[in-house]
Amino acid sequence: MILNKSLNQWIKEYPLINNLINLKETIWINPKKIPCEEAIKNSPITIEDVIDASNRLERFAPYLALVFPETSAMNGIIESPLVEIPKMQAALRKEIGKDIKGKIMLKCDSHLPISGSIKARGGIYEVLKHAETIAIDSGMLNLQDNYEILAEERFKQLFSRYSVAVGSTGNLGLSIGIMSAKLGFKVYVHMSADARQWKKDMLRSKGVNVIEYDDDYSLAVTEGRKQAEKDPYCHFVDDENSKDLFLGYAVAALRLKKQLEEKNIVIDNEHPLFVYLPCGVGGGPGGVAFGLKLMFKEAAHCFFAEPTHSPCMTLGLATGYHDKISVQDFGIDNKTAADGLAVGRASSFVGKIIEPFISGSYTLTDEKMYHYLAMLTDEEGIKLEPSALAGMKGYENIAVTDEGKLYIENENIKDYMDSATHIVWATGGNMVPEEIMKEYYDKGKDI
Numbered sequence: 001m002i003l004n005k006s007l008n009q010w011i012k013e014y015p016l017i018n019n020l021i022n023l024k025e026t027i028w029i030n031p032k033k034i035p036c037e038e039a040i041k042n043s044p045i046t047i048e049d050v051i052d053a054s055n056r057l058e059r060f061a062p063y064l065a066l067v068f069p070e071t072s073a074m075n076g077i078i079e080s081p082l083v084e085i086p087k088m089q090a091a092l093r094k095e096i097g098k099d100i101k102g103k104i105m106l107k108c109d110s111h112l113p114i115s116g117s118i119k120a121r122g123g124i125y126e127v128l129k130h131a132e133t134i135a136i137d138s139g140m141l142n143l144q145d146n147y148e149i150l151a152e153e154r155f156k157q158l159f160s161r162y163s164v165a166v167g168s169t170g171n172l173g174l175s176i177g178i179m180s181a182k183l184g185f186k187v188y189v190h191m192s193a194d195a196r197q198w199k200k201d202m203l204r205s206k207g208v209n210v211i212e213y214d215d216d217y218s219l220a221v222t223e224g225r226k227q228a229e230k231d232p233y234c235h236f237v238d239d240e241n242s243k244d245l246f247l248g249y250a251v252a253a254l255r256l257k258k259q260l261e262e263k264n265i266v267i268d269n270e271h272p273l274f275v276y277l278p279c280g281v282g283g284g285p286g287g288v289a290f291g292l293k294l295m296f297k298e299a300a301h302c303f304f305a306e307p308t309h310s311p312c313m314t315l316g317l318a319t320g321y322h323d324k325i326s327v328q329d330f331g332i333d334n335k336t337a338a339d340g341l342a343v344g345r346a347s348s349f350v351g352k353i354i355e356p357f358i359s360g361s362y363t364l365t366d367e368k369m370y371h372y373l374a375m376l377t378d379e380e381g382i383k384l385e386p387s388a389l390a391g392m393k394g395y396e397n398i399a400v401t402d403e404g405k406l407y408i409e410n411e412n413i414k415d416y417m418d419s420a421t422h423i424v425w426a427t428g429g430n431m432v433p434e435e436i437m438k439e440y441y442d443k444g445k446d447i
Contacts, residue, residue, distance in 0.1 A: 249287025
């Protein structure tokens with residue numbers, strides 16, 4: 001029994017569950033999506049919250065440019081390129097046997113400075129906000145100051161009295177660990193069994209305390225939360241419930257709007273934007289999708305992408321039970337090569353906020369992610385980790401499947417698909433060691 005219902009009852013009520021249990025690639029279109037203005041009005045998070053987060057990141061830019069030289073070219077702003085991938089688009093067209101309308105682009109959060117993944121947005125933002133609060137409360141920092149002073153030894157001594165903890169499958173741990181250690185915090189990263197060894201090694205090389213578990217992501221988060229509750233000087237970065245993480249990710253939409261304008265790419269109802277976002281617990285893709293809906297309203301169509309073995313957000317959204325159920329409840333093993341997406345239970349906080357905004361979600365196999373990884377390397381010379389390729393199947397789902405075609409019909413945008421922009425959000429990969437990346441590539445070629 002799962003929440004007092006038998007498996008047969010669940011499947012009868014939500015037939016999609018049968019496909020998820022059988023690890024079939026599945027597409028879910030959200031019947032609870034409502035007009036954007038209404039959804040924004042009802043949301044507990046506002047555009048003012050996102051702008052405040054953006055302003056905070058700008059205050060920290062001088063400090064980041066000073067202590068992380070790789071950010072100096074962007075004057076301390078942590079941002080990634082938006083690039084066209086015409087050769088990949090042609091290869092996909094050939095593979096699916098259908099002309100690809102519109103333009104496919106890659107948002108390279110895989111190449112974000114400092115920690116090389118989308119987690120550099122939310123994770124680093126939350127640590128910076130925590131540091132700012134401590135520094136202001138201590139009387140050592142004012143909002144009008146040049147934040148370069150945070151690199152001074154007196155601030156490191158201040159922050160060394162405090163600690164930061166997080167539970168992670170890998171990339172969030174990297175962003176929290178690297179940023180917190182640089183500021184001077186004591187850091188504890190609780191890592192699940194599926195976290196890559198090279199990520200653990202990198203964190204330890206930065207002076208981070210890595211605590212390993214033989215179980216999955218949920219246990220790592222639970223144990224990290226327990227540790228923080230015992231220590232009033234420990235801040236727990238709660239990937240399942242953090243508003244600050246969410247806001248850090250949402251800032252990406254403000255930046256993307258500017259990038260699209262610089263490339264003279266129009267986004268409106270006659271020039272729709274489709275964005276495909278790899279999804280684990282939901283914070284990163286949820287925050288980005290929320291920001292995109294604030295920026296582009298009905299013109300933005302956002303889809304989550306999950307491994308067939310870890311479809312927690314699809315399960316939570318499709319049933320409306322969010323974090324009340326897990327993939328393991330239904331016998332799905334939550335074992336995937338896409339380590340950043342290996343999450344069995346979705347965030348309740350994110351699921352409930354994004355429910356009226358998100359267009360839908362889909363699942364794909366690990367083999368498909370490896371296949372896209374090798375293809376993108378061959379066609380464009382861009383190297384990503386497996387989980388970052390989850391969004392690459394998004395266009396095919398929209399263009400070829402019955403679910404996708406019906407979505408286009410219902411949104412009344414069939415006549416505008418020639419002028420659509422499709423963005424595959426590449427969430428990580430730039431920090432993967434070369435020998436590991438070669439293993440990924442070889443596996444993709446074999447497939």
